[in-house]
Structures are given as C-alpha cells and as structure tokens.
Amino acid sequence: MNNLLKTMINDRFMIAAVLLFGFGFMNLLLQKNLIRKIISFNIMESSIFLFLASQGYINGRIAPIIVDGILDADVYINPIPSGLVLTGIVVSVSVTAFFLALTVRLYNIYKTVDFDEIMLLVNKEAE
Amino acid sequence: MKIFKGRFFQNLIMWVNGDTEHFLPPADTKMMESPKVPSVTQTLRPLPTKDEVFLGSFTGLSIFLVIGLVSILLLTTYNLPLFGDPDNPVVNEVIKRYVEKGVEETGAINVVAGMILDYRAFDTLGEASVLLLAGTSVMMLLLKDIKNTDPEDDQIAAYEMEIEERNRDLILQKITMILLPAIILYGIYVVINGHLSPGGGFSGGAILGAGLILYASAFGTNEVRKIFTMKTFKILTTSALMTYAICKTYVFLLGANGIDTRIPLGTPGAIFSSGLIFVLDVCVGIIVACTMYGFYSIFTTGEI
Numbered sequence: 528m529n530n531l532l533k534t535m536i537n538d539r540f541m542i543a544a545v546l547l548f549g550f551g552f553m554n555l556l557l558q559k560n561l562i563r564k565i566i567s568f569n570i571m572e573s574s575i576f577l578f579l580a581s582q583g584y585i586n587g588r589i590a591p592i593i594v595d596g597i598l599d600a601d602v603y604i605n606p607i608p609s610g611l612v613l614t615g616i617v618v619s620v621s622v623t624a625f626f627l628a629l630t631v632r633l634y635n636i637y638k639t640v641d642f643d644e645i646m647l648l649v650n651k652e653a654e
Numbered sequence: 655m656k657i658f659k660g661r662f663f664q665n666l667i668m669w670v671n672g673d674t675e676h677f678l679p680p681a682d683t684k685m686m687e688s689p690k691v692p693s694v695t696q697t698l699r700p701l702p703t704k705d706e707v708f709l710g711s712f713t714g715l716s717i718f719l720v721i722g723l724v725s726i727l728l729l730t731t732y733n734l735p736l737f738g739d740p741d742n743p744v745v746n747e748v749i750k751r752y753v754e755k756g757v758e759e760t761g762a763i764n765v766v767a768g769m770i771l772d773y774r775a776f777d778t779l780g781e782a783s784v785l786l787l788a789g790t791s792v793m794m795l796l797l798k799d800i801k802n803t804d805p806e807d808d809q810i811a812a813y814e815m816e817i818e819e820r821n822r823d824l825i826l827q828k829i830t831m832i833l834l835p836a837i838i839l840y841g842i843y844v845v846i847n848g849h850l851s852p853g854g855g856f857s858g859g860a861i862l863g864a865g866l867i868l869y870a871s872a873f874g875t876n877e878v879r880k881i882f883t884m885k886t887f888k889i890l891t892t893s894a895l896m897t898y899a900i901c902k903t904y905v906f907l908l909g910a911n912g913i914d915t916r917i918p919l920g921t922p923g924a925i926f927s928s929g930l931i932f933v934l935d936v937c938v939g940i941i942v943a944c945t946m947y948g949f950y951s952i953f954t955t956g957e958i
Contacts, residue, residue, distance in 0.1 A: 592763055
C-alpha cells in the first residue's frame, strides 16, 4: 500500500494527464454544444502533451540549452519529447481552427450549434 | 346471507349480475368534479423509439466506457517506468548523441532547436505545411467570395462594423499603442534567438500573430489591411515555405551524397550562428504569424 502511494505521488503528472484525458473524453461524448465538444477535444490534446513532457523529464536535470559549454548528456533532460510536443501543439491548433470553421458553416446553415438539433434537422431534410 | 350485507359485497353482486352502471358516477357531476384529470391513454408515455433508447443508453454507456478506459490507463501508468528516473529506457544513446554532438554538428546552443530544425527538419517542414494547409482550408470554408456571399449576412456585417467603428474603445487603443511595440519586439527577439534560448519560430510567430490580433481588435481590421492584405499573406507564407524547402533540399541533397554543404556554422552562442537554423526559424516564424492573424481575420470578418 505504501509502495502504491509512493508511486502515485511520484507519477502525479502522468496520473493528472490520464484523468484530464478521461475528463475531456467524457465531455466530448456527452456535451451537445459543438463548441464545447471542440474545447473538450483540446483538453484531451493538452493531457497528451502533459504526458509526453512528463516522459521527457529527468530528476535534477536542466532544460536542454547548453550552458558554459558543458557537453555532458547527464546534465540535460531528454529533448525529444519537447520536440514532439512542439509538433503536437501546431497540429492541435490547425485541427481546432478547421473544426471551428466547419462549425461556423454548420451554424450558417442550421442556425444552431447544438449537435442533436442539427441531427434532427438533417433527418427532417432527408425525409 | 348476513355476511353479504357490506357495501363491497353488494357492489360485487351487482357487478356479477352485469349491472355496471352502478359504478359510474352521473355524467354531469364527473365533468364538474374532475375536468382536468387526463385519461389513461394520455398519462401513459408512448413507447420509446429506437433513437430514444439509444440516446438513453448512450450516457450510461459513455460513462462506463470512459471509466473503463481511465482505469486501464491508470493501471498502465502504474506499470510504466518511474517519473524522472535517469535509468528510464527512453533515456538512450540518441539523447547522448544529440547533446554531445549537437553543438558541433548544428551550431545551435538550444538542443531542441537544433533537433527540430536540423536532425528532424523534414518533420518541421511537414508541420509548417500542416499549418498552411489548415489556413487554406479555413479560407476555403469561410472566405467571402462569389459563391459564399449572402446579402442578408452582408447587411448584418456592415451594420455590426458601423457600430464597432463608432464604439472603438479608447482605453484599449491607448494600452495597445503602449504595448504593441514591446510585443512585436519581443516576438522578433524570440524568433531570432530560437537557436540560443527557449522559443523559436513557432512560439515567436505566435507572439507576433497575437500582436497583430491585438492591433486589429483595438483599431479594426481595416487599419491592419493598410499593411497586411491578402496579397501580403499569400506572398509571405508561400515564399517562407519555399525558402524552407529549398534550403533543406540543398542540405539533404549534398549531405546525403557526402559533400560538404559549405554553410558556416559560426561560433556557438553568437546571434548569427548555427548556419541554416537561423534562416529556417525566421521562415517558420513568418508562416506562424501570418496564419495566426489569418485565422483571426477570416473568423471575424470573412476576409484578410
């Protein structure tokens, strides 16, 4: 039990990332407003960035910017997850902008951002 | 037959004999007493349709799914290597190589910048292309052109614009005039110091775009159009992406064939150093700044 608690406190960032992911996923499934769906998608993305960044951290080491010409790999943290997070942020921004543009188009046609109402209107049109 | 003298048994006997009218109250009293009591068929809910059954079970199913997923992931994090442990399997020889040889090979003090703009520059080219592609698709969806115009919407937009022009916020304008030079300067600093300090093309470009957005929201998009139009947007983004692609093509072609690229790396730590990383950072910064402002402008007014 003590061991489990120790691990949980040590891995707090990973646990927070998992909980954030679940929170975002739940909202993505249950919210009816499209804007809120997009926001919950962003929460999920942020949780993944938190997880990746926490994977790159090493206790007691500094950011990978060479100071005083010290070229020792045991001084700096892992730079690769930082690069991956950078890529992920850019893709997340692009995807969010695309989602929002599609939402604006849907609003222009159906005059609502409620997903259920849009589906009802679509079904009515189909009949 | 003494036991059948109660009211209940009398009623029962009458019911058995088929005298049902005894149970019904007189017609007019019923109307007066309970005119609002709904009939049995009205109180019963209609049977749920297929869609309603699905929607009703959807909430429960999704909660169940999410709780299951989160518990599986929590179990996985418990079994993952410890956070911050130097002996993690991800801390391998790749990082050693990047840190120990990075400065010598790329000339960048910032190992992350050297990594994403030299070792993995192809990845970053794709990233900048994704951003430009998102900008293009947002434009395809929202730009006001011949097919995407509605006279009613135009009227509303013109009316809103008129109100906005009349009610420009003085406080916002004065604060913007004080803050904007600092924001733009800081953005440029972050872009051109990408190989020396935290930051780089993406973050610096985002700061520059935020400065432009602040200016547009204080003085109106028409003011920004004096310096930044659709033509500027097209020329800047495409030429920056082309410069990036040409630079990296040159390096890849020569480097893959074992030929020295003859790009001076300079002294590590100086501002004009690290060869192409400086140029690539500026290109990425231009693309990000233009796209960020483009998003804002297209979403608010439908044109850049």
